[in-house]
Amino acid sequence: MSLVSCSLLVLLVAASSLAQDYDLAEFRCPEVNGFFPDPEQCDKYYECVNDIPETKFCPDGLLFEASDPNSELCDYPFNVNCGAREFVQEPEPGLDPKCYRANGFFNHEEPNVCNKYYNCVHGYPHAYECPPPLVFDEAQGTCVREEQASSFAKKCDPVTEKEEIEGFSCPEGDTLGPNGQPLAHPSFPHPTSCRKYLICYFSKDLNEQGCPETQVFDHRINKCVVSEEGPDDCKCWYDCGSNSQCPDSCNTDCSCPSK
Structure with a gap:
């Protein structure tokens, strides 16, 4: 608490x-x-x-x-500025343990979790998560940067182990876009799938996304496109094509496996 x-x-x-x-x-x-x-x-x-x-x-x-x-x-x-009005009524009985009060914004129960919180409405907790790199400040009732947090905000140990998906983790530092400006949420090709791709929200929070069926991710333009218009190594992600010499076993770039 x-x-x-x-x-x-x-x-x-x-x-x-x-x-x-x-x-x-x-x-x-x-x-x-x-x-x-x-x-x-x-x-x-x-x-x-x-x-x-x-x-x-x-x-x-x-x-x-x-x-x-x-x-x-x-x-x-x-x-609310209470001034000298320093007393309050007792909490409602039978509240969910996550809610100190029937209504309000409250810290997550885990001691080293600073980016999650609960919005309690009529005694029922609704879970929320701050976008990285923000933390929740109960005294302000919102997500803030650590340097903007009040003295009442929880202090959590930094996470040292980087999240990975299929061996990929968000690169250190900024990722520059085509115009040379840093991207807030850069996208990257998936290591093992042409249909999936990876997003590093705020260059730190790694998430896996997917294109609709029949489409592949084109990392050159950061968009989902039909496989025929995608990168060369993904043109045969869904099928080998009618002209393939190995229609049942072609590689994703349409080449036939070496014997």
Whole structure:
């Protein structure tokens, strides 16, 4: 559990008793009508109608945004400045272990996983992954570069072993395109398949992709094309052609196996 979440949970014990001790009759509407924050609890507020207050609470995990008395807005903690309103209600019972609260963005449970997180909605966790090289920062509720992460973001050991597919791994440094500019997501021929190809997202994250049936990947133009228009070594990837002297055993470049 993150330091941010632990800090919130430490305050929960006092929050419950304070919410009970703070009698509604003690609250005085600042204006005749509007929505106004509780002075001590950040997810508690009052709706005043004709100078009569009604106690309300934000959904579990959300906090009351008090900047506009004409607006009834509960938002995520990273969007709300609670000021001196340091207490919150207790979490809903029976939540999924991945959700500290029924609503919110929370760290992955694995200690050395910094690029994955959960968006909990009504207590159900939805898993997400940051695109490399970004990491998740729970205090900001989004994916950021490591140098932009807050002090509350998890710190993970760098991955030293490069991912491989069929012996291929993303090359070090930038891959330049035809105009001499670095490519954000360079593509490469597959080591063993004319139909498949490899993409290095952000030049680091290796992924395998495939062309539609009857097409091959042309690494010269980074597109899927029919085999007849593809690279010479892939022209007979699907069949040897009607003029082949070895129609059942030709190589992918249409040549016949040497005897």
